[in-house]
Amino acid sequence: MRRIIAVLLENEAGALSRVVGLFAQRNYNIETLTVAPTEDPTLSRLTLTTIGDDRKIEQITKHLNKLIEVIKVVDLTEGEHIERELMLVKVKAVGAQRAEVKRTADIFRAQVVDVTGSTYTVQVTGTSGKLDAFIHAIGELSILEVVRSGVSGLSRGEKVVSL
Amino acid sequence: MERLSGGDMLIRALQDEGVDYIFGYPGGAALHIYDAIFRQQRVQHILVRHEQAATHMADGYARATGRPGVALVTSGPGATNAITGLATAFMDSIPMVVISGQVPNALIGTDSFQETDMVGISRPVVKHSFMIKHASEIPLVVKKAFFIATSGRPGPVVIDVPKDTTDPSELFEYSYPEAVKMRSYSPATRGHSGQIRKAVDLLLTAKRPVIYAGGGVIQGEASAILTELTRYLGFPITNTLMGLGCYPATDPQFLGMLGMHGTFEANMAMHHSDIILAVGARFDDRVTNDPEKFCPGAKVIHIDVDPATISKIIAAEVPIVGPAQPVLTDMLALLRERIEAEPALLDRAAHAHWLEQIAGWRRQHGLDHGLMGQGSNGAKIRPQAVVQCLYQVTGGEAFVTSDVGQHQMFAAQYYHFDQPRRWINSGGLGTMGFGLPSAMGVKFAYPDAVVACVTGEGSIQMNIQELSTCTQYGLPVKVINLNNQALGMVKQWQDMQYGGRHSSSTYQDSLPDFVRLVESYGHVGIRVTEFADLEPAMREVFSAKLRDRLVFLDVSVDPEEHVYPMAIKGGSMCDMLLSRTEQS
Ligand SMILES: Cc1ncc(C[n+]2csc(CCOP(=O)(O)OP(=O)(O)O)c2C)c(N)n1
Numbered sequence: 001m002r003r004i005i006a007v008l009l010e011n012e013a014g015a016l017s018r019v020v021g022l023f024a025q026r027n028y029n030i031e032t033l034t035v036a037p038t039e040d041p042t043l044s045r046l047t048l049t050t051i052g053d054d055r056k057i058e059q060i061t062k063h064l065n066k067l068i069e070v071i072k073v074v075d076l077t078e079g080e081h082i083e084r085e086l087m088l089v090k091v092k093a094v095g096a097q098r099a100e101v102k103r104t105a106d107i108f109r110a111q112v113v114d115v116t117g118s119t120y121t122v123q124v125t126g127t128s129g130k131l132d133a134f135i136h137a138i139g140e141l142s143i144l145e146v147v148r149s150g151v152s153g154l155s156r157g158e159k160v161v162s163l
Numbered sequence: 164m165e166r167l168s169g170g171d172m173l174i175r176a177l178q179d180e181g182v183d184y185i186f187g188y189p190g191g192a193a194l195h196i197y198d199a200i201f202r203q204q205r206v207q208h209i210l211v212r213h214e215q216a217a218t219h220m221a222d223g224y225a226r227a228t229g230r231p232g233v234a235l236v237t238s239g240p241g242a243t244n245a246i247t248g249l250a251t252a253f254m255d256s257i258p259m260v261v262i263s264g265q266v267p268n269a270l271i272g273t274d275s276f277q278e279t280d281m282v283g284i285s286r287p288v289v290k291h292s293f294m295i296k297h298a299s300e301i302p303l304v305v306k307k308a309f310f311i312a313t314s315g316r317p318g319p320v321v322i323d324v325p326k327d328t329t330d331p332s333e334l335f336e337y338s339y340p341e342a343v344k345m346r347s348y349s350p351a352t353r354g355h356s357g358q359i360r361k362a363v364d365l366l367l368t369a370k371r372p373v374i375y376a377g378g379g380v381i382q383g384e385a386s387a388i389l390t391e392l393t394r395y396l397g398f399p400i401t402n403t404l405m406g407l408g409c410y411p412a413t414d415p416q417f418l419g420m421l422g423m424h425g426t427f428e429a430n431m432a433m434h435h436s437d438i439i440l441a442v443g444a445r446f447d448d449r450v451t452n453d454p455e456k457f458c459p460g461a462k463v464i465h466i467d468v469d470p471a472t473i474s475k476i477i478a479a480e481v482p483i484v485g486p487a488q489p490v491l492t493d494m495l496a497l498l499r500e501r502i503e504a505e506p507a508l509l510d511r512a513a514h515a516h517w518l519e520q521i522a523g524w525r526r527q528h529g530l531d532h533g534l535m536g537q538g539s540n541g542a543k544i545r546p547q548a549v550v551q552c553l554y555q556v557t558g559g560e561a562f563v564t565s566d567v568g569q570h571q572m573f574a575a576q577y578y579h580f581d582q583p584r585r586w587i588n589s590g591g592l593g594t595m596g597f598g599l600p601s602a603m604g605v606k607f608a609y610p611d612a613v614v615a616c617v618t619g620e621g622s623i624q625m626n627i628q629e630l631s632t633c634t635q636y637g638l639p640v641k642v643i644n645l646n647n648q649a650l651g652m653v654k655q656w657q658d659m660q661y662g663g664r665h666s667s668s669t670y671q672d673s674l675p676d677f678v679r680l681v682e683s684y685g686h687v688g689i690r691v692t693e694f695a696d697l698e699p700a701m702r703e704v705f706s707a708k709l710r711d712r713l714v715f716l717d718v719s720v721d722p723e724e725h726v727y728p729m730a731i732k733g734g735s736m737c738d739m740l741l742s743r744t745e746q747s
């Protein structure tokens with residue numbers, strides 16, 4: 001099962017490499033990883049997605065918690081949560097394709113953020129599933145370049161991951 | 164406030180931490196630090212002959228005392244030589260602080276001379292690591308390093324020190340912090356009372372209980388309370404390789420070591436148990452054999468200070484996160500309260516029957532501890548007999564360190580440890596070359612104690628250069644070399660699994676004359692080839708006359724010997740080979 005894990009850690013040199021190293025060392029997978037400082041510049045917030053059964057996820061969260069710089073670890077997928085990913089897609093857009101791409105973007109509530117005579121760059125946000133669907137709808141053949149931010153997430157409701 | 168250079172602050176911080184010995188080896192990036200050592204008396208530096216040995220000495224010191232060991236190495240090759248020792252300590256959760264010199268900050272990342280990314284290269288084998296960015300951080304970083312190394316589940320910590328941060332010409336205000344608090348690190352200090360209650364409920368239902376105790380009991384200073392609890396309940400107890408000595412081996416409730424080369428009765432008792440109380444043990448693959456077939460009728464109570472260890476391999480019915488000592492103390496108090504109120508809660512009849520069943524297993528296939536009395540009938544000396552002889556001659560009072568191989572297993576099987584911290588070996592990583600330097604670390608910690616290193620002619624050659632360090636510091640450790648002229652454990656596996664094809668496991672014709680070798684370092688060497696000479700020679704090794712000498716006893720043992728019992732690969736804990744021809 002796919003899981004979204006939120007990690008609050010000290011914003012210190014080397015902390016991220018310990019998180020990434022842990023995954024390599026213990027043969028866990030990282031599907032996506034995003035990290036940036038929070039409103040408190042001494043803290044970083046990291047969101048990662050991985051795949052595993054309950055037992056594996058339990059091990060992952062326990063080992064993350066063991067890292068000295070890690071302050072909190074929450075498996076967001078255990079409860080109601082919000083996940084978002086941002087994607088920029090550069091697509092071939094000539095002739096009839098131009099209107100087609102625009103229409104597809106509208107359906108996905110995506111925005112065209114850059115235009116040339118032969119390309120559109122489209123920005124799509126949403127769940128990873130929605131982003132996959134957009135790529136599918138556009139058709140791989142017309143895609144020139146894709147960049148995705150990886151998933152960010154937090155819990156729904158009043159629950160927070162903080163100090 | 165005092166003003167000190169970074170180098171002086173580092174050594175001063177070690178003094179303030181109560182460090183008495185640093186085991187190390189100098190080099191360019193560490194020279195400011197070495198000069199700081201020279202200009203003081205409180206911390207003594209021990210010059211080794213190889214950085215790996217420095218880390219094992221610090222490790223042996225830590226295992227024997229419970230206090231963190233300290234090693235100091237230079238950058239580049241000094242740092243990489245320390246990696247095996249870090250990994251050894253990491254696998255066995257040993258508190259250690261390794262300080263490595265580093266090239267100056269300005270040169271980091273430029274492939275400068277003797278530069279290596281120590282923090283990166285050591286990352287998977289340390290509990291934590293620090294890189295000093297500025298000299299003023301030194302006192303706090305040292306404080307944190309010792310705190311992390313010694314608290315929770317202990318482990319090695321690296322402090323990488325770029326040369327510019329120890330510059331003698333730049334002075335900073337020095338004060339050593341009283342304590343540290345880290346918002347991201349707060350190891351458990353007590354067990355959850357609800358979980359302890361559940362564990363007690365479960366223990367009281369047991370008909371065929373067994374206590375399975377490991378190194379965590381020793382690290383957690385919980386041997387006394389574990390012994391008290393075990394005796395109070397009257398339950399049988401087994402120890403892991405790392406746990407030997409946490410319960411008195413000569414006590415009738417003790418079943419010996421369990422696992423791959425554990426006793427028949429310990430492994431049978433585990434397999435047929437209904438309740439397992441696991442304390443500070445981690446269900447290592449050398450214990451469980453195939454986890455799918457592990458103890459089919461048993462419910463597990465698992466106490467460990469590291470939550471990640473619990474239910475990692477075997478799911479625990481009752482997990483208890485916390486240090487062994489307070490958890491067992493709470494558990495025993497509750498047991499007493501419950502049993503005193505209602506003595507019938509313990510099914511003593513069932514337990515008596517269970518202990519009788521175990522005694523039967525022991526009678527059937529228990530280890531034979533009487534080899535010395537049987538003579539040899541002209542046969543080659545059995546390595547097991549050498550360990551028994553060592554046990555008798557030292558009265559079971561020695562610190563025994565070991566290397567890795569058959570000799571290690573024989574030492575674990577046949578030397579009875581009645582006290583914690585007396586058996587010192589690399590259980591998790593299985594590091595050949597550990598035995599001699601770790602014995603030296605023990606000897607520095609306890610100069611008056613008897614310290615014996617049980618080794619093999621393969622392992623001893625992996626750090627034999629330390630005989631020179633022993634000469635320099637006058638360290639009278641005793642080395643008992645079970646010389647079977649082969650990488651015996653490798654050869655045993657080749658006998659069993661590869662049709663006796665001894666691929667690169669023998670070297671009879673190229674072994675040194677160990678007696679002359681140790682004599683060349685100024686030590687005493689004694690060779691034994693006949694059984695009749697074994698006991699007198701062993702007595703000589705430990706005689707008052709040679710008390711202040713390093714003595715190397717080179718015993719030619721039967722090269723055909725195998726270690727038994729041995730777990731049958733892919734089986735359960737009760738599937739064992741018992742000799743070349745028998746299996747359980
Ligand atoms: C550094 C290292 N390299 C290789 C091994 C694999 N190994 C395990 S036991 C062994 C043989 C040890 O030979 P010796 O020290 O003579 O002990 P014996 O088994 O003969 O008693 C080897 C090579 C190891 N444990 N450590």
Ligand SMILES: [Mg+2]
Pocket residue numbers: 568619620621645646647648649650651
């Ligand atoms: Mg050998």
